[in-house]
Amino acid sequence: MLKDLISKPNNKQTILEIIDFVGDSPKLFAELMKCFIAGSSRVSQTTSWALSHIGEQKPELITPHHATLLAQLQDKSNQGAVRRNIVRIYQTCPIPEEIEGELYEACMSYMLDPKEAIAIKAFSMTVCEQIALKHPDLIPELIDAIKSVVPTGSAGIKNRGMHTINRLTKKTSR
Numbered sequence: 001m002l003k004d005l006i007s008k009p010n011n012k013q014t015i016l017e018i019i020d021f022v023g024d025s026p027k028l029f030a031e032l033m034k035c036f037i038a039g040s041s042r043v044s045q046t047t048s049w050a051l052s053h054i055g056e057q058k059p060e061l062i063t064p065h066h067a068t069l070l071a072q073l074q075d076k077s078n079q080g081a082v083r084r085n086i087v088r089i090y091q092t093c094p095i096p097e098e099i100e101g102e103l104y105e106a107c108m109s110y111m112l113d114p115k116e117a118i119a120i121k122a123f124s125m126t127v128c129e130q131i132a133l134k135h136p137d138l139i140p141e142l143i144d145a146i147k148s149v150v151p152t153g154s155a156g157i158k159n160r161g162m163h164t165i166n167r168l169t170k171k172t173s174r
Contacts, residue, residue, distance in 0.1 A: 001021060002018070002021060002022075002028065002031055002032060002035065003035070005017050005018050005021055006018065006035055006039065006043050006046055006047055007043075010042065010045060010046045010049070014046065015046070015049050015050050015053060018032070018046075018047070018050040019050055019053055019054055019057075022050070022054060022061075024058065024061070026061060026064070029054065029061040029065075030064075030065075032047055032050065032051065032054075033047075033051070033065050033068060035047050036048060036051060036072075037068065037072070041079055044078070044079070044082050045079055045081045045082060048081060048082045048084075048085035048086065049081070049085055051069075051085060051086075051089065052085035052086070052088040052089050055088075055089035055092075055093050056088070056089065056091075056092045056093070059092070059093040059094060062089060062093055063096075066096055066098075066099050067099070069086050069089065070099050070102055070103060070106070072086060073086045073087065073103070073106050074102070074106050080116075080117045080120060083110065083120050084117060084119050084120045084123065087107060087110070087120055087123040087124055087127055088119075088123050090103060090107075090123075090127045090130075091123055091126045091127060091130075095127070095130060095131060100131050100134070100135070103127065103131065104127075104128055104131045104132075104138070106124075107123075107124035107125075107127045107128050107131075108124070108128055108142075108145060110124040111124040111125050111128065111145060111146075111149060112145060112148070112149065114152070118153075118154050118156055118157060121149065121153070121157055122156055122157060122160045125146060125149075125157075125160055125161065125164055126160070126164070128142050128145075129142065129164050129167065129168065132168065133168075133171060136171070136172065139168050139171065139172050140172075142164075142168065143165055143168055143169070146161045146164055146165055147161075147165065149161060150162065150165075
């Protein structure tokens, strides 16, 4: 059934059908992860979209798959849609301590990459903020990085950047 769903056109209706099919099942989620890893670029794009929504709604299903998601995020040969959807997950999903360092580095590099897509940069900024809030020694570095991106960023990057800087500055001034 899942293979039938992921072969349908990549649109919101298909994603909702995949999400409904997976439900709360760790087994079906693991099957979705296998399709995400082993599928064609179109299948990876579709499944990453579904994964991001499931990760936001049911982060407990993501728990056994953090290492796999991190490896896929770090693989620069993956399409932007795959990277965007993985980073989107970590904006809201609890980040395990064992991947914080590598996730922070990956998101920092995406945020600073002038060629990276706006959404990936913005989501990466939020992920870096979450990690920096747990490790306050990272806050000055993150503020400097955001300040370097904001002047040439899109309106969305400027907005998110300034709000992030304000939140981080408040945390350090307490």
